[in-house]
Amino acid sequence: MLRVLWLTALAAGIAAAQETPSKAALPPVEGVAFEDVPADNGAAIQATWKKMPNDAEVTYRIMVATSENGPWFLAAETPGTENFSQDDGYPFWMGPPKNRELHYLAVDGYQAGEERVTLMPPEDPKTKTRKPTPDYWFKLVAESPAGSWESPATKLKPEWNLFNWARLNVFLYMLAFAGIILAFIQIARGRQLFIRRIAGLDAVDEAVGRATEMGKPIFYLTGRNGITDVSTVAATLILGEIAKKVATYDTTIKVPHTDPIVMAVCQEITRESYIAAGRPDSFKPDSNFFVTDDQFGYTAAVDGMMVREKPAACFYMGYYYAESLLLAETGASTGAIQVAGTDADHQLPFFVTACDYTLIGEELYAAGAYLSKEPVLVGTLRGQDIGKAVILAALLVLTAVATIGQWVTVGGKKPYKWSEIWVFDFLKGS
Amino acid sequence: MVFLKRQLPLLICFVIGTVTALQYYVPTNFSAEMSEGLSNWYIIVSMFAALLGFVSVGMVHTKKIQRQEPGWAYSTLVILGFLAMVIVGFVSGGKETTPDGRPSSYGWLYNCTLVPLQATMFAILGFYVASAAFRSFRAKSFDAGVLLATAVIVLLGNVPFTNQVWAGWLGIHDVAGVKIEMTDIVSWLIGTPNAAARRGVTFGVALGAIATSLKIIFGIERAYLGGGD
Structure with missing residues (x-):
């Protein structure tokens, strides 16, 4: 055992x-x-x-x-x-x-x-x-x-x-910028603010007057994007101001659309402009009409209308893609006075080339305020300028600091190396 | 009525605008689902709005045909084309291919008429670029001269033959000890002055878009509502 x-x-x-x-x-x-x-x-x-x-x-x-x-x-x-x-x-x-x-x-x-x-x-x-x-x-x-x-x-x-703390910097920018805009709106209620001249918008009167004299229509395009795009909203706001002038001069405006929702919004805006101009009877509901949502189908249709009707003026506002030059060159070939405004930076060269006046980037957003001259809206423009000044100052300071940091060495390290500047990290965000 | 036409839309705009702006800072599933839900609502509303588009197309072209306005024959083509596509689409069950893999009538109409027409329109762009370039490259001012010079360098820099001339025949390989090819000059032009200008535009656009959004969210800009009081 x-x-x-x-x-x-x-x-x-x-x-x-x-x-x-x-x-x-x-x-x-x-x-x-x-x-x-x-x-x-x-x-x-x-x-x-x-x-x-x-x-x-x-x-x-x-x-x-x-x-x-x-x-x-x-x-x-x-x-x-x-x-x-x-x-x-x-x-x-x-x-x-x-x-x-x-x-x-x-x-x-x-x-x-x-x-x-x-x-x-x-x-x-x-x-x-x-x-x-x-x-x-x-x-x-x-x-x-x-x-x-x-x-x-x-x-x-x-x-x-x-709360997503990684986006704290963006949140602070948003608050700061919103604060600046709202502050300048308040200031603008009290006193008149200066706005620099924008040649493209001053040409609106010239274009509408030309159309009236020639008895030809004005074509107004709101871009290829839907109403969710801010540039399309800006284009609809400009339409309101131009439609008031068109109504005053009793000229014809044609607004071919590629998005039915934008068409519905623009119909209401145009109607309101005719009422504001005191000519509600002159308003034609079919001045805003839907063509197609197909990019080149729309382009072909609008080009065809331009060639047949020989408009006196063409406005291209909003966001555009490859159709920008096809539209603007056709308009130029008909002899129309052309004003474009877009925030599509890839299409800007085409519009600059083919149009008489071009609103570049932010000028598109400024156009509604510029044309209406409403103090409250003008205040937002000054707010934008302050925002740009802040960005420009930050860029200048940080570029100088980063450039100096390429030569200055402290304790064997480059203290201002681009990637190590915390201010820059904060600005660029996550 | 004033409440329904003015105040209610402004209220909806303020609430949805504020909530959507804040949603970006809230990382919860609810926040993401809400954003997706709003996008889906937009798609649903767009589908209903498509009916508006069809009605608009029908009314505009029917009127033209009835009044025999100039170009009314094109309107006839639009109506016929629209009807043909709808009828053939229904007959083919909305499918581009038959069960045995061959193109259906609808697929044939789409691929053999619409696609070539779209391609044709796009191809015209090449000619328009040439004509637009010809107009804008006339050096009437200093600015236009700079544009012309830059465009010529970029155009030539993208041609293999020019690079052969630059490096092979002229033997330009380095300037002050730095190796420089023709393509380096093109890259610098596109990547430095051109990119700087584009970024400047982008800053302005971003600020403009935010300002416009704020104006709409806070009801400062109301023109988009139309409709009067």
Whole structure:
């Protein structure tokens, strides 16, 4: 009996010796932390840990489980030479300190066999709802040929956040710019503000007068985009002012459209302009008409109308694509006086070439205020100018600082290196 | 009536405009779903508005045909083309190919008439670019002269033969120790002065767009409502 017990103990001892890891334990990884990702929708967590001396040989793995005792699944892994906090994608005012001394990994799911499981439960396509996000346990495992180490399990649940702090700078710009605009609107109510002359808009009277003398129609185009585009909205506002002049002179205006919603809006605007000009009876509902939403179909139709009707003036306002030159060259060939206004910078050269006057970029947005001369609207123009002045000043200062930083060296480093200027980082944002 | 025609649209505009602007700063799923929902609503409204478009096309061209206005024959073609496309589309079940993989009547109409017509219009652009360039490159002023000189360099820089002349025959490889090819000059012109001008325009456009949006959201600009009081 004793012999059996002895043999059993010996066998157990051999087995235990075989199960003991042959690798030595790695020194503990320092600064291991698991946190909720800030400013997200509750889909991910982030792990940080300090760089170790033997990182070149180590592979780090983030393991995840839905209970403290496992089973554990692989969520992410990285070699010790990659994934540092300086590349975490956050602006400098968020996330861990930006350097190459701290490892950083974000985790939004894990691999369970063949299946990829997200930390945030997926939406049920039928009920359009999600189950509540459960608690997870995370641990960091470091492995190298010399041994391995793993951190204690940390319980964590990804949480959603109400504000995306990565966009703080954009939010502050928005508030500042809105404040400037509203302040100048208030100032404009009290006193008259100066606006520089815009030749293209001064030519509107000339164009309408010419059309009246010649007895020819005016063509007004609102661009290719829908009403959700701000340049289209600007084009409809300019139409209102031009339609008032057209109504006053009792001239014909034709507004071919490529978007039915824009057509409906422009019909109302034109009607309102005729009423404001005191000539509601002269308004023709079919002055605004839909052609087609096809780009070149629309171009062919409008070109055809131009060639047949020989308009006295053509206005091209709004956003344009490849049709810009096809329209403007045809208009030029008919001898019409042409005024274009677009924020499509690729099409500007074509309009500048083929039209008599071109409103470049922001002038399109200024046109409504310029033509109406309403003090409140004029105030917004001054606000825009202040905004531009601020951007210009920032560009000049930062360009000077960055340029000087190419030569100045303090303590062996270039303190004003372009990428290290925090003001620039703040301005450019995330 | 004033409330329905003026105040209610302004209120809707203010609420939707503010919520949509703030949505950019809120990272929740609800925020993203709301934004998607609003986009879907726009698509639905657009589909209904498409009916307005069809009605408009029908009325404009029917009137032209009835009154036999100049060019009324083109209006007949528009109506016939529209009807042909709709009828053939219904007959083909709206599909461009038949079950055995051949083009359906609808597919044939689309690919053999509409697509070539679109391509033709686009191709005309080449001729228009040439005629527009001819007009604008007449060096009548200093500015036009600069434009002409720049355009000539960019045009020539994109031709392989010019590069051969520059590097092979003239042997211009380096200036003050820096290797300069013809393409480097073109790249500099496009990437530096041209890009700077475009970025200036972009800044202005962005500020103008924000200002216009603010005017509309806060009800300062109301002309787009039309309709009177």
